[in-house]
Amino acid sequence: MPDPMAALSAALTMAGTGIATAWAEKVVGGATVGAMAEKPELFVRGLILMVIPETIILFGVLIAFLLLSHVG
Amino acid sequence: MSRAVIAGPRDKLPQCIEVLHELKLIHIVDHHGEDDTFRIGKPLAPAAELSDNLVKLRSIASILAIKAPPKEKERIRIEELRQKVLSLELNISEEDAARKKAEGLLGDLERRIDELRPFASIGLPLEAYRGYESLTVIVGRVARDIPGFEDPMPVAEVFRGPGVVAVFVPKASSEQALALLGQSGLTQVDIPAGEGSPQALLDAAVADRDKWKARLEEIQGRLEKMRERYAAFVVAAEEALEVEVDKAEAPLRFAVSDHSFVIDGWVPSSRLGELGANIADLGVYSEFGDKPKADEDVEPPVLLKNPKPVKPFEMLIHLYSTPNYHELDPSLFMLVAFPVFFGFMIGDAGYGAVFLMFGIIALRWLPKESDFRRLILIIALGGFWAFAFGLFVYGEAFGLVFHLPPGAPPEELSWDMFGLHFPLEALIHKTLNIGEMFYISILFGALHLGTSYAMGFVNEIGHSRKHAVAKIGWFLCLFGIFTILTRTLSWTRVGGWVWNTALAWFPRTLEPWGLGNLLGIGIPLVSVVLIFAAFLGLVESPIAPLEIGGLLANLLSYLRLAGIGIAKATIASTFNTLIFHSFIIEHDALTSVAGFFLLFLAHVVIFLLGGVSAAIQGVRLNYVESFTKFFRGNGTIFRPFGVREPLGV
Numbered sequence: 001m002p003d004p005m006a007a008l009s010a011a012l013t014m015a016g017t018g019i020a021t022a023w024a025e026k027v028v029g030g031a032t033v034g035a036m037a038e039k040p041e042l043f044v045r046g047l048i049l050m051v052i053p054e055t056i057i058l059f060g061v062l063i064a065f066l067l068l069s070h071v072g
Numbered sequence: 073m074s075r076a077v078i079a080g081p082r083d084k085l086p087q088c089i090e091v092l093h094e095l096k097l098i099h100i101v102d103h104h105g106e107d108d109t110f111r112i113g114k115p116l117a118p119a120a121e122l123s124d125n126l127v128k129l130r131s132i133a134s135i136l137a138i139k140a141p142p143k144e145k146e147r148i149r150i151e152e153l154r155q156k157v158l159s160l161e162l163n164i165s166e167e168d169a170a171r172k173k174a175e176g177l178l179g180d181l182e183r184r185i186d187e188l189r190p191f192a193s194i195g196l197p198l199e200a201y202r203g204y205e206s207l208t209v210i211v212g213r214v215a216r217d218i219p220g221f222e223d224p225m226p227v228a229e230v231f232r233g234p235g236v237v238a239v240f241v242p243k244a245s246s247e248q249a250l251a252l253l254g255q256s257g258l259t260q261v262d263i264p265a266g267e268g269s270p271q272a273l274l275d276a277a278v279a280d281r282d283k284w285k286a287r288l289e290e291i292q293g294r295l296e297k298m299r300e301r302y303a304a305f306v307v308a309a310e311e312a313l314e315v316e317v318d319k320a321e322a323p324l325r326f327a328v329s330d331h332s333f334v335i336d337g338w339v340p341s342s343r344l345g346e347l348g349a350n351i352a353d354l355g356v357y358s359e360f361g362d363k364p365k366a367d368e369d370v371e372p373p374v375l376l377k378n379p380k381p382v383k384p385f386e387m388l389i390h391l392y393s394t395p396n397y398h399e400l401d402p403s404l405f406m407l408v409a410f411p412v413f414f415g416f417m418i419g420d421a422g423y424g425a426v427f428l429m430f431g432i433i434a435l436r437w438l439p440k441e442s443d444f445r446r447l448i449l450i451i452a453l454g455g456f457w458a459f460a461f462g463l464f465v466y467g468e469a470f471g472l473v474f475h476l477p478p479g480a481p482p483e484e485l486s487w488d489m490f491g492l493h494f495p496l497e498a499l500i501h502k503t504l505n506i507g508e509m510f511y512i513s514i515l516f517g518a519l520h521l522g523t524s525y526a527m528g529f530v531n532e533i534g535h536s537r538k539h540a541v542a543k544i545g546w547f548l549c550l551f552g553i554f555t556i557l558t559r560t561l562s563w564t565r566v567g568g569w570v571w572n573t574a575l576a577w578f579p580r581t582l583e584p585w586g587l588g589n590l591l592g593i594g595i596p597l598v599s600v601v602l603i604f605a606a607f608l609g610l611v612e613s614p615i616a617p618l619e620i621g622g623l624l625a626n627l628l629s630y631l632r633l634a635g636i637g638i639a640k641a642t643i644a645s646t647f648n649t650l651i652f653h654s655f656i657i658e659h660d661a662l663t664s665v666a667g668f669f670l671l672f673l674a675h676v677v678i679f680l681l682g683g684v685s686a687a688i689q690g691v692r693l694n695y696v697e698s699f700t701k702f703f704r705g706n707g708t709i710f711r712p713f714g715v716r717e718p719l720g721v
Contacts, residue, residue, distance in 0.1 A: 044391050044695070051692045058631045065506060 006070035013067065017060025024053030073099075073372035073397065073710070074344055074363055078335040080356030085333050086116060087354055089322050093315075096714035097347050098337040099373045103327040113323030113333060122320055125154060126313045128161050133306050135168050136299040148305075148312040157309065160302060167295055174288040181281040188277060190261055191270035193233030198270055201238070201263045208246035210239045215257030225249060314716070322713065338372045338710070364397070365534070372397045375710035381453075382407045384446035392695055393705025399531040402694075402703055409520055409698070410450065410690045415457020416516065417636045417686040419502065420644070422470035423679055424462050427455020451687060467498025470675060471644025477501045483649050502641040509634035511558075511567040517630030518554040520698055521623075522547060528702030538611045545608025545616075546623065546701070552602025553624055560593045626697045632689050640682045647674040 032046030076098060080088060092098055103112055190213060191198065201209050214237050221230055227245055231238040237258070241249045250258075266273055327334040339347050344360050351358055364370045374397050376386050385403045388410070395401050418424060431452020438445035467474040469487065474494040476486045480501075487494060500508050525547040532539040555578060562571035579598045582588060588595040606623070609616030651674065655667025 047688070048692065048695050051688065052696065054632065054689075054692075055625060055629050058629060058635060061635050062510075062628060062631060065510070 003070045006067045010064040010067040010071070013060050013064045014057075017057045021053050021057040024056065025050060028053065073338045073375070074341045075361035075370075075372075076337050076339045076344070076347065076358065077360075078351060078356055078358045079332060080354065081332055082328065082330075084354055084356050085113075085323065085326075085328075088333075088335070088351065088356055089116075089319050091350055091354060092335070093319050093322075093714040095347060095350055096712045097343055098335070098339050098713050099710050100322075100325050100335065100337040100713050102325045103334075103336065109329050110327040110334065111329070113326045113328035115323060116320040119317065119320035121154065122313060122317045125157050126310070126317055128157050129306060129310050129313060132157075132160060132164055132302075133310065135164055136295060136302065136306065138299060138303050138306055148308050150312060150316055153309055153313070156305070160305075164295075164298065167291055167298070171288065171291045171295065174284050174291060178281060178284050178288060181277055181284065184264070184277045185274060185281065187262070187264040188270050188274040190233060190236040191264065192274045193236055194231050194238050195233070195271070196231060196238065197268055198264065198273070199267045204240075206243055207240050208243050208249075209263070210241070210246070210249060210253065210258075210260065211263060212237065212253065212258040212260040214253070218253065218256045221252065224252065318714075318716075337713070340375060340710075371708065373710040374707040376401050376403060378403050384449045385410070387443060387446045388450065388691065388694075390709075392699060393703070394707040394709055395703070395705055396707035398535060399702070399704060400527050402527070402699065405523065405527065405698075406694055407453075409523075409694060411453040411457045413516065413633055413690040413693060414451070414454025414686050415459075415461045416512070416633050417689065418454070418458035418640065418682055419461040419466045419637050420468050420470065420641070421459050421462030422468075423682065424455045424457070424459030426679060427452050427683065428459060431455060451683065454686070454690065463496060465499050466502060466641075467494065467496055468502075468641065471641060471648050471678070473498060473501065477504055479504055483653065484645065485648055485652055502638050503645070505564075506634070506638065507561060507564045508566055509638060510631060511561040511564045513630045513633040514554070514557050514561070514627060515566065515570065516633060517627045517693075517697070518550065520630070520693070521550055521626060521701065524698040524701035525550065531702055531704075542609045542612035542616070543702075545605045548602045548605035548608075549620060550623060550627070552599040552605070553620075553627060555599045555602070556593070556595055557627070559596060559599075629697055630693065632693070636682075636685055636689055640678065640686075644675070644678050647671070647678065 028046075028050050032042070032050055035042050036046055078088065078092075103110070106112060190211070191201075194211075201211065213235055217232075218230075218237060221239070222228060225241065225245060225248065228239055228241040228249060230240075237253070239249055239253065264270075264273075323333070327336070339360070341363055348358060348360070364372055374395055376389075376395070378386060378401070382403045385406045388406055389395065389401070389403050415424065418427070430448055434445045434448035434452065438448070462468050473480075473484075473486045474492075474496060475488050475498070476484060477498065500512075502509060525543050529540050529543040529547070532543055555575065558567055558571050558575065561567035579596065581597045583595050583597040583600050587600070603620060606617055606620050609619065648671070651667050651671045655670065656664045659667065
C-alpha cells in the first residue's frame with residue numbers, strides 16, 4: 001500500500017545520516033590533518049580513519065531504499 | 073631468504089666488504105650486543121678522509137647551487153679525488169668569500185642610500201642637524217604636507233622636501249611639536265653619520281653601489297661558469313664518494329674482535345650459491361642457514377617478487393605496511409580487486425577511455441621510478457574496467473546511455489538521439505535497477521571478504537592452528553550472512569541467478585524459531601547454523617561472537633560501490649539533460665557553443681570528482697574491510713648492502 005510518510009522518512013534518513021557522516025568526518029579529518037602536520041607518514045592511517053564514518057550514510061541509503069519500496 | 077654468516081680474519085675485511093658491496097646480495101643485520109670478545113667494528117682507515125671530502129663536496133655543490141644531475145657523468149678516480157676537491161674548494165671558497173663580501177657591502181650601501189635620500193631633498197649639510205644645546209631637531213617622513221605648522225609654533229623653523237620635513241624647535245616645545253607632527257603621520261628618521269652636502273654623499277654612495285653591483289655580477293658570472301664546468305664532476309664525485317664512505321663505514325654494522333670479524337645478514341635463498349662462490353677465494357668462512365619456518369621467531373627482510381603489471385600495486389601495499397616474511401603478498405589480490413571496484417563505480421565507457429589514455433601517456437612519458445606514474449597506471453587499469461563495464465554492462469558513455477530503457481524519464485537523453493547507434497544493449501541501468509546494483513555490490517563484497525579470509529587461513533595455518541580455525545569460522549559466518557542477503561535479494565536478476573543456479577544445492581528449509589518474521593525476511597536454517605560458526609572465533613578472542621555485527625557492517629559497506637556508481641551516473645546525466653535542453657537542442661549557434669563549453673567543464677568536474685572518490689573508496693575497501701582480515705604487515709624491505717635505494721635483485 002502506498003505510504004506517503006515513507007517518502008518523508010526516506011528523505012529524513014538520508015538527511016540525518018548525511019549530517020552524521022559529515023560531522024564525524026569533520027572531527028576525524030581535523031584531527032588527522034593536525035596529526036599529519038607532525039607526522040606525514042600517518043597519511044594512510046588518517047585516510048582510513050577518515051573514511052570509516054561513511055558507512056553511516058551507506059546504511060542510510062540502504063534504509064531509504066527499503067523505505068522507498070513502500071512509497072508506491 | 074636464508075641467514076648468512078661470514079667470518080674471517082680482520083685483515084681480510086676490506087676485500088670482503090668490496091666483494092659484498094659489488095654483489096649487492098646481502099641484507100646486513102646490524103650488530104648490537106656488545107660483549108668482551110665481539111664489539112661493534114670501527115670504520116676503515118680512509119673513512120675520515122673520505123667523509124671530509126664528502127662534506128667539502130657537498131659544500132661546493134651548495135655554493136654552486138647544483139641540484140639536478142647533469143646528463144653526462146664523469147668517470148671518477150678516488151685516488152685523484154682529494155687533490156681535485158681541495159683545489160676546487162680553494163677556488164670556490166675564494167669566489168664565495170668575494171661574493172659574500174660584495175653582497176654585504178651592497179646591503180650596507182643600500183641602507184646608506186635610503187638614509188641619505190630624505191636629507192638630500194632638504195638640502196641642509198649634515199652637520200647642521202647636530203650639535204645644538206637648546207634645540208631639538210626632528211626629521212621624518214610625513215604622509216601629508218603640514219602647511220600651517222609655523223602658526224601655532226612661531227618659534228619653530230621648518231625645512232621641507234617632497235614627503236620629508238626637518239623641524240628645529242627649542243627643547244621646551246619639542247613635545248608639542250611632536251604631537252602636531254604626529255597628526256600628519258610623521259615617522260622619524262635617524263640623522264646619518266658624516267658631514268657635508270647629503271646630495272654629494274648620496275651621489276658617492278650610488279656610484280659605489282653601482283660599482284659593487286657590477287663586481288657582484290662579475291663574480292656570479294664566474295661562479296656560473298664554474299658550475300657549468302664542474303657540475304658533472306661534483307655530482308659524479310659525490311656519488312662515488314658516498315659509495316666509498318658506505319664501504320668504509322660498513323664495519324660499524326659488523327661484530328669485530330681483536331683479530332676477526334663476523335658479518336650477519338640475509339640473502340635470497342636462490343642466490344646463496346652465487347654468494348658462496350664469490351667469497352670462497354677470499355679465505356673467509358661462511359655458513360648459510362635454511363629458509364626460516366613460519367613458526368620460527370625470526371623476521372627476515374622481505375623482497376616482493378611480482379610480475380611487471382603488479383609492480384605499481386606494491387606502492388599501495390607499502391603505503392599500508394610492508395608485508396612480513398611469513399604472510400602472502402597481497403599485491404596480486406589488490407591488482408584484481410581495486411581496478412574492478414574502480415571500474416564498477418565509474419562504469420562509463422567515455423570516462424574509462426580517458427583514464428586509459430592518461431595511463432598510456434604515463435607509461436610513455438613519465439619517469440619510470442616515480443610514484444605519480446605508478447598511481448596513474450593503477451587508476452588507468454581501473455579505467456580499463458570502467459570502459460568494459462560502461463560498454464558491456466551499463467551501455468553508457470559520458471553519462472549518456474546508448475539506448476533509452478523503458479521507463480526512463482521523458483527528458484533523459486541517449487546516444488540514439490544524436491544518431492549514434494551502438495549495437496550493444498545495456499544489461500543494467502544504474503538509476504532504474506538499483507536493486508541489481510546493490511546485489512552486485514554485496515556479491516563483490518562477499519567474494520572480496522571470502523578471499524581475504526582464505527588468505528588469512530593460509531597465513532595462519534603454519535603459524536597458529538587456533539587462528540586458522542577462527543578464520544574458517546569467520547568464512548562460514550560470512551557465507552551464512554551472504555546466503556540470507558542473496559535469498560532476500562533473489563528478486564533481482566543477478567541475485568536470482570546466484571540463488572537459483574549457483575546456490576541451487578543450498579538447503580531451502582527456513583528456521584523454525586520465527587526470527588525471519590521478526591525481520592520480515594525468510595532466513596534459511598543452514599544460514600543460521602553457518603553464522604554460529606563465528607563462535608569458532610572464541611578460540612581467538614572471547615568477544616568474537618560480538619563481531620558478527622561487524623562482519624555484517626563490513627559486507628554492507630560494499631554498498632558504496634553501488635552508491636558512488638549511481639551518484640556519479642545521476643550527476644552526469646543531470647548535467648547532460650540540463651545543458652542539452654537549455655543551451656544546445658533547438659538553440660542558436662552561439663548559445664550552443666557556450667553550451668558545449670559548459671558541458672566540457674561539467675564533465676571535467678565529474679571526471680575528477682568521480683576518479684578521486686572511486687579511487688579513495690576502492691583503496692578503503694581493501695585497507696579497512698579486507699586487509700584487517702588477513703594482513704599484519706610490519707615487515708622490513710630487503711635492502712642489500714651496496715644498493716642505495718630498495719631495489720629488486
